[in-house]
Amino acid sequence: MNWTDERVELLKKLWSDGLSASQIAAELGGVTRNAVIGKVHRLGLSGRAKALAPSAPRPRKPRPASNGAVHARPMVHGNTALAPVIRPVIEPEPEEIPDPVANVIPMADRCTILDLTEFTCRWPVGEPGKADFFYCGSRTKTGLPYCAYHSRIAYQPVQNRDRRRAAR
DNA sequence: CCCTGATTCGC
């Protein structure tokens, strides 16, 4: 791989965006982080704005509290004993965890951070900075950052999610 | 040990 104008420009953009050298190397492909750092220095853009993505930026998962009953107990002045207690009815259903095997992201859909638009799924696959890292890129559910499949994962109830962490 | 960027130096 050689440093074409295109790749240099991409390097400049990602570097100024605060991505780490290894992340950039993964996006570019065919180069190591050392190569990226070396190039950055040769280009003379060593210093840069504060890193916006210091380590592993994962997508924000919206709180499951978007139902109208968040403020279940309205502020009441006076006799609190008689205050109405509105019990939230919304019991988050024990949603099924999607079958990972069923999630096959077509190679054609996979994209880098630069390819993302409001209509491409922003779900990251793999570890950011690693060579096989990419974004889902599938068509999003309208108005959502993720495709139908990853929306189901992102909006899962909390208790279903944090089940891994026994490794190492 | 994972990661980060910085520097060196043979190619």
Next chain:
DNA sequence: GCGAATCAGG
């Protein structure tokens, strides 16, 4: 100019 090896640091 390039980038692997190495270094210093978190």
